[in-house]
Amino acid sequence: MFTKAIVRPPAPNMIDGLTSAQLGKPDFILAIKQHREYVRALESCGLEVICLEADPEFPDSTFVEDVALLTTECAIITHPGAPSRQGEIRGMKKILGSYYDNIETVQPPGNLEAGDVMMVGTHFYIGLSERTNRQGAEQLIMHLQSHGLSGSVIELKDVLHLKTGVAYLEHNTLVACGEFLHHPAFQNFNILPIDKSESYAANCIWVNDTILVPSGFPKTREAIRKVGYHTVDIDVSEFQKVDGGLSCLSLRF
């Protein structure tokens, strides 16, 4: 179970965040409202939400998931592969120091964004992407192992981050689309396939047995409900415009 989440509201220049989405510029005021609803949803799942200050120096800084990996044993501060995001780790050590005794860091030339890391119990799948390189993944595996955890790599083909296309919903169940549907690493899981037309909804999140699903993807929501989960729809349309999804907006621990 998670008890806490860290979030950072978007700054006005989130509209200039990195993107390949071609969905137009986000509406900042709407993004703020959606972020508030997102926080409320986390709270309604029983989490204490720690809200950092918006950081206008970094347009993508609302996507806190990418700058740290929080486990039951340790926190690992990443080294984002996107140069414009590398400064986002500033201050992270101090923030995480309030919650963790053990804090590790990924160092260059290792790159790692934790949107590429999927936790399954004590094992962590690490996507090799344009943002996460082999050195970054190897450093992470070393840190995990030193705390009694484990990791393995998955080579990505089409997606930005591993969790753009696959999400672990506990109970040995995954939602997956595209390149992950038949990936050998995932064949021992119960896979709920995501329709290609709803691929954005593959980035949903498990929060204490409630699944937060992005609004507007009814097939995915029904597939998840059908296997017994309670779901909550959250509208994150303005974050989708800058390639962000539900998982990227918080660090849950």
Ligand code: CIR
């Ligand atoms: C980026 O390209 O870095 C941001 N615009 C979106 C980051 C999304 N993060 C994630 O999927 N974990």
